[in-house]
Amino acid sequence: MTRTIPESTDKEIPIQPDDNDVVVSVDGVSKKFCRDLKRSLFYGVQDITTDLVGGRRKSEVLRPHEFWALNDVSFQLRRGEALGLVGANGAGKSTLLRIISGLIKPDSGSVRVRGRVAPLIALGAGFNPILTGRENIYANMSILGLSTQEIKAKFEEVIEFAEIWDAIDAPVQTYSSGMAARLGFACAIHIEPEILLIDEVLAVGDIQFKMKCHHRLAQLQENGTAFMLVSHNPYNILNVCESAIYLKRGNLILSDEAEAVIQHYEADLCLAGTSPTSGLVVLPEKSETESLGLDIVSICFKNEQGQLLEMLRTGEPAYLCLTCQAFRFIDNVNVGIVITSLSGGDQRVLSITSDLDNECLEIHPGKVEIHMQMPYCGLIPGKYNSKVYIRRGVMSLDKYKSFRFAVEPSKTTSRCLFYQPRTWQVVQK
Numbered sequence: 538m539t540r541t542i543p544e545s546t547d548k549e550i551p552i553q554p555d556d557n558d559v560v561v562s563v564d565g566v567s568k569k570f571c572r573d574l575k576r577s578l579f580y581g582v583q584d585i586t587t588d589l590v591g592g593r594r595k596s597e598v599l600r601p602h603e604f605w606a607l608n609d610v611s612f613q614l615r616r617g618e619a620l621g622l623v624g625a626n627g628a629g630k631s632t633l634l635r636i637i638s639g640l641i642k643p644d645s646g647s648v649r650v651r652g653r654v655a656p657l658i659a660l661g662a663g664f665n666p667i668l669t670g671r672e673n674i675y676a677n678m679s680i681l682g683l684s685t686q687e688i689k690a691k692f693e694e695v696i697e698f699a700e701i702w703d704a705i706d707a708p709v710q711t712y713s714s715g716m717a718a719r720l721g722f723a724c725a726i727h728i729e730p731e732i733l734l735i736d737e738v739l740a741v742g743d744i745q746f747k748m749k750c751h752h753r754l755a756q757l758q759e760n761g762t763a764f765m766l767v768s769h770n771p772y773n774i775l776n777v778c779e780s781a782i783y784l785k786r787g788n789l790i791l792s793d794e795a796e797a798v799i800q801h802y803e804a805d806l807c808l809a810g811t812s813p814t815s816g817l818v819v820l821p822e823k824s825e826t827e828s829l830g831l832d833i834v835s836i837c838f839k840n841e842q843g844q845l846l847e848m849l850r851t852g853e854p855a856y857l858c859l860t861c862q863a864f865r866f867i868d869n870v871n872v873g874i875v876i877t878s879l880s881g882g883d884q885r886v887l888s889i890t891s892d893l894d895n896e897c898l899e900i901h902p903g904k905v906e907i908h909m910q911m912p913y914c915g916l917i918p919g920k921y922n923s924k925v926y927i928r929r930g931v932m933s934l935d936k937y938k939s940f941r942f943a944v945e946p947s948k949t950t951s952r953c954l955f956y957q958p959r960t961w962q963v964v965q966k
């Protein structure tokens with residue numbers, strides 16, 4: 538089955554030369570939306586009227602309050618390919634999947650689809666909440682193209698896969714989000730689609746179900762099903778997809794191997810928004826009367842050569858350099874560093890104190906540097922905040938609460954939740 542979705546476009550979009558392996562071909566697709574509901578309705582009526590009188594819509598021009606949710610996006614999906622789709626919130630990922638599945642039309646460009654598409658775009662996609670699970674299976678699978686006989690034949694398998702035997706005759710609105718996701722996924726895979734579009738639905742469901750889904754996806758892929766997977770979790774993309782595309786504010790930034798795309802995306806995330814310092818925080822110096830004897834003057838990370846690092850890289854050596862001003866000799870100094878993840882909901886990820894490391898630091902008057910050496914940075918890519926304090930016993934001498942820094946990914950660590958420092962050895966016996 539071949540479906541082409543051309544749209545009210547003024548320009549001719551050339552279709553790529555026929556390639557039997559290409560199941561989805563997206564050519565110069567743009568889609569605009571309007572943030573203002575009233576205007577949006579007005580524009581809708583205006584467009585319909587223009588179509589009815591046979592006029593030409595100015596699809597490429599933005600009217601007031603409109604913006605491009607997708608802007609001139611082109612790529613191809615081949616038979617058996619698993620393509621990841623990454624991008625920040627609002628980047629246009631769902632809009633792209635909705636256009637490919639035929640739910641909405643592009644303003645310009647064209648989408649060419651060859652085969653049966655199963656879209657899993659929202660939780661319990663396509664389910665009617667007041668119908669039972671059983672009724673929804675029939676409704677959903679027939680919309681996706683199966684005959685009643687075919688659905689009957691697969692019915693048991695669907696329930697078995699979704700593991701919702703007890704709830705099959707209860708209305709879907711009584712299902713938990715995980716149950717609705719299971720049913721949606723079960724329906725979609727049992728129609729044996731040529732193209733499966735998955736938008737974050739694998740994020741719900743327990744680990745066992747996720748494993749089952751991944752196993753099934755691998756089987757489908759072996760049989761030639763192509764799929765697109767949207768996920769905010771890079772590990773999901775790297776586990777499932779060989780290639781990926783990166784959307785940013787509706788623009789296609791990169792289309793490449795999954796690993797390269799995730800690296801680019803993560804590096805962008807590290808650099809965006811809250812990445813606050815250029816790697817160095819310098820604090821105003823205190824006079825002796827204001828000081829409690831030892832003050833933090835600056836905080837930064839440096840590499841093994843003593844050069845300032847603007848950001849750390851997972852798996853690479855670095856040290857935290859705390860420059861201090863001491864007005865007198867102080868022994869038993871305890872330096873503490875508490876690191877929280879800004880990308881992971883302010884979660885505390887690391888707490889280090891020189892005391893707990895059995896280091897009794899002695900500081901002589903003058904400028905000193907205190908180094909906290911890290912043979913390898915074990916933090917995963919992301920943005921972090923650290924609180925740094927200096928104490929002697931219970932007495933706080935100085936502290937700085939918001940030294941922010943970013944950690945960049947490296948090729949070997951993108952797939953992991955933490956970096957494991959290691960060396961290798963061959964023992965000849």
Ligand SMILES: Nc1ncnc2c1ncn2[C@@H]1O[C@H](COP(=O)(O)OP(=O)(O)OP(=O)(O)O)[C@@H](O)[C@H]1O
Pocket residue numbers: 570571572606624625626627628629630631632633
């Ligand atoms: N029907 C609509 N009317 C107006 N704006 C819309 C509509 N649908 C989507 N948008 C806007 O289009 C942009 C892209 O939305 P989309 O849902 O495609 O992003 P996304 O990348 O899937 O985001 P997320 O990761 O948060 O799901 C967003 O700014 C969104 O607010």
